[in-house]
Amino acid sequence: xxxxxxxxxxxxxxxxxxxxxxxxxxxxxxxxxxxxxxxxxxxxxxxxxxxxxxxxxxxxxxxxxxxxxxxxxxxxxxxxxxxxxxxxxxxxxxxxxxxxxxxxxxxxxxxxxxxxxxxxxxxxxxxxxxxxxxxxxxxxxxxxxxxxxxxxxxxxxxxxxxxxxxxxxxxxxxxxxxxxxxxxxxxxxxxxxxxxxxxxxxxxxxxxxxxxxxxxxxxxxxxxxxxxxxxxxxxxxxxxxxxxxxxxxxxxxxxxxxxxxxxxxxxxxxxxxxxxxxxxxxxxxxxxxxxxxxxxxxxxxxxxxxxxxxxxxxxxxxxxxxxxxxxxxxxxxxxxxxxxxxxxxxxx
DNA sequence: GTCCCGTACA
DNA sequence: TGTACGGGAC
Numbered sequence: 001x002x003x004x005x006x007x008x009x010x011x012x013x014x015x016x017x018x019x020x021x022x023x024x025x026x027x028x029x030x031x032x033x034x035x036x037x038x039x040x041x042x043x044x045x046x047x048x049x050x051x052x053x054x055x056x057x058x059x060x061x062x063x064x065x066x067x068x069x070x071x072x073x074x075x076x077x078x079x080x081x082x083x084x085x086x087x088x089x090x091x092x093x094x095x096x097x098x099x100x101x102x103x104x105x106x107x108x109x110x111x112x113x114x115x116x117x118x119x120x121x122x123x124x125x126x127x128x129x130x131x132x133x134x135x136x137x138x139x140x141x142x143x144x145x146x147x148x149x150x151x152x153x154x155x156x157x158x159x160x161x162x163x164x165x166x167x168x169x170x171x172x173x174x175x176x177x178x179x180x181x182x183x184x185x186x187x188x189x190x191x192x193x194x195x196x197x198x199x200x201x202x203x204x205x206x207x208x209x210x211x212x213x214x215x216x217x218x219x220x221x222x223x224x225x226x227x228x229x230x231x232x233x234x235x236x237x238x239x240x241x242x243x244x245x246x247x248x249x250x251x252x253x254x255x256x257x258x259x260x261x262x263x264x265x266x267x268x269x270x271x272x273x274x275x276x277x278x279x280x281x282x283x284x285x286x287x288x289x290x291x292x293x294x295x296x297x298x299x300x301x302x303x304x305x306x307x308x309x310x311x312x313x314x315x316x317x318x319x320x321x322x323x324x325x326x327x328x329x330x331x332x333x334x335x336x337x338x339x340x341x342x343x344x345x346x347x348x
Numbered sequence: 349g350t351c352c353c354g355t356a357c358a
Numbered sequence: 359t360g361t362a363c364g365g366g367a368c
Contacts, residue, residue, distance in 0.1 A: 046353045051366065085364030088356070122355045143353055196352080196368090226351090227361095256363070293349090295363050332365065 002152070002208050003175045003182055009204035010185030015192070017049060018056055026181050034108040034133040035066045041128045042093050042120055046086055049191070055084050066108075069094070070101035075250070078259050079329035087331065091259050092120025110134040131183040139171040140183045144190025149173075150221040151194060154210035158222045231298040234268040236290070236334075237277055238305045238341035241312060241319050246326075246338075247278055249317030256294070261329045263337055264317050268299055279314040281306035286344055292333040303337050305345045 011023045019036040039059060043052040058080055063069035069077070074094060081090035096118045100108060108129065109115055115126035123141070130138035146159065149166050157165075175182050193203045198217050200206050211217040239247040251262050264278040277283060283304040290301040312319075320326070322342075327335055 042354095045355070046364080048353095048366070083365080085366090086354085088363065089354090092355080120355070124354055223352095258363090293364085295353095295365095296361080 002205050003173050005204050005208075006185040006189060007175070007178055007182055010181055010188060013188070014181075014184065015049070015188055018053060018060070020184070023181055027178070031135065032133055034110075034129065036060065037129055037133040038096075038108060038121075038125075039093070041125045041132075042089055042096075043084065045089060045125065047084065051084070055081070066097050066106050067101045069097040072097075074259065075261070079261065079325075082260065082329045082331055083335075085332075087258055087260050089120055091253065095119040096121065108133065110136065112136070112138050128183060132180045135178070135180040137174060137176050137179040138183070139167065139174045140187065141167050141170050142187060142190075144187045144194070145170055146190075147196075147221060148186055148190045148194045151198070151211035151217050152205065152209050154214055154216065155220070156216075156222060158224050160224070162221075227296075229293065229297050230270050231300060232268040232270050233273045233300050233302075234266045235273045235275065235302045235304055236263045236265045236337040236341075237283070238263060238303060238338070238345065239279060239281060239308050239312065239314065239319075240305065240345055241308055242310055243321065245319035245321045246342075247314055247317045248320050249278075257331050257334075260331045260334070262331070262334045263341075264314075265301070268297075268301075270297075273302065277304075278316050279308065279312055281308050281312070286340055290333070290336045290340055292336060294333075299333065301333065301337055303341045303344075305341050307345070 014020070014023050016022065019032060019040040021030050021032045040052065040056050043055055062080065063072055072094070077094050078087065078090055081087065099118060100106060110130065112126045112130045115121050115129050116123065127138040127140045130136040131140060146166055149155070149170050150162070153169055155162050155166065193199050200209070200212050200217055203209070206212050209217065211220050237247070247264060248261055249264050251257050251260050253259050266273045266276040283306045286303040286305070290303060292299045292301065327338060330338055
């Protein structure tokens with residue numbers, strides 16, 4: 001059986017992770033802390049294990065259980081998430097922690113259906129928590145599993161059209177016993193051996209793989225062509241007060257970089273930016289704009305700086321004296337603009 | 349540069 | 359059903 005082979009492979013090759021119970025212990029019935037599994041799985045949405053580890057450890061240290069996280073300030077959570085991307089995840093994480101803390105007494109539900117009701121928990125994450133935290137017979141279908149299944153059965157229909165049939169095929173492979181370890185086994189396989197460039201020579205299930213047999217493993221999965229990215233333009237403003245304070249603002253909850261600490265900027269549009277300075281000042285423009293690429297557009301962000309006096313009254317944002325911690329609270333595009341700006345005007 | 353990816357919401 | 363949402367790997 002393929003699932004048995006994968007479990008044996010996992011027993012010998014499971015990647016150590018801070019939230020993971022190694023197979024030797026898991027087989028003896030040791031379960032992980034559901035809070036750790038939920039936190040790591042939300043972080044792992046769209047993000048690799050290597051990138052997640054240091055964020056997971058920072059969150060675990062600062063907020064050791066779901067009640068602690070539920071009681072955290074929004075700005076602290078957003079600041080700790082800065083740099084990890086997809087910031088709606090952090091807003092939903094906090095919402096979810098508060099629901100678990102207040103409505104569930106801090107105990108995570110153990111069924112997919114109930115987990116699915118929580119903010120930030122979709123089909124993948126519900127199945128992952130049910131399987132990994134509670135050893136329920138739930139089937140995870142993330143991109144790793146999709147790749148493995150598409151190749152095992154040599155599915156040539158493009159994703160996401162074939163997603164429903166993949167769910168069925170993946171479900172047939174899920175064993176009743178050790179479903180949590182199996183979920184992690186197949187995802188580990190997809191992340192390491194059955195990756196974009198598969199190393200079929202060392203794959204434990206190569207003998208079961210139809211794509212391998214047909215010599216098309218590298219071509220799969222077939223995906224829909226995607227739209228080209230447009231370029232948008234904008235201006236970021238760095239106002240430095242005589243005491244060294246910089247004008248920063250918290251972006252609105254909804255939309256791009258929602259809830260994150262940021263420099264005041266214009267709208268980002270597919271035409272020359274329309275000036276929207278947060279206060280009247282003598283603005284100077286940095287030579288080269290900051291370049292950044294988001295999911296669906298490229299951004300050319302012009303940075304403008306100005307020195308202002310203590311009486312400056314901006315129309316939005318608030319002045320803050322930067323500390324060593326300030327850059328780490330900024331999302332990457334804002335960190336780029338901030339770094340470019342302060343190196344130009346000089347901030348101690 | 350290009351490719352990759354779960355969830356929310358329209 | 360399609361689109362918005364970031365940063366890292368390559």
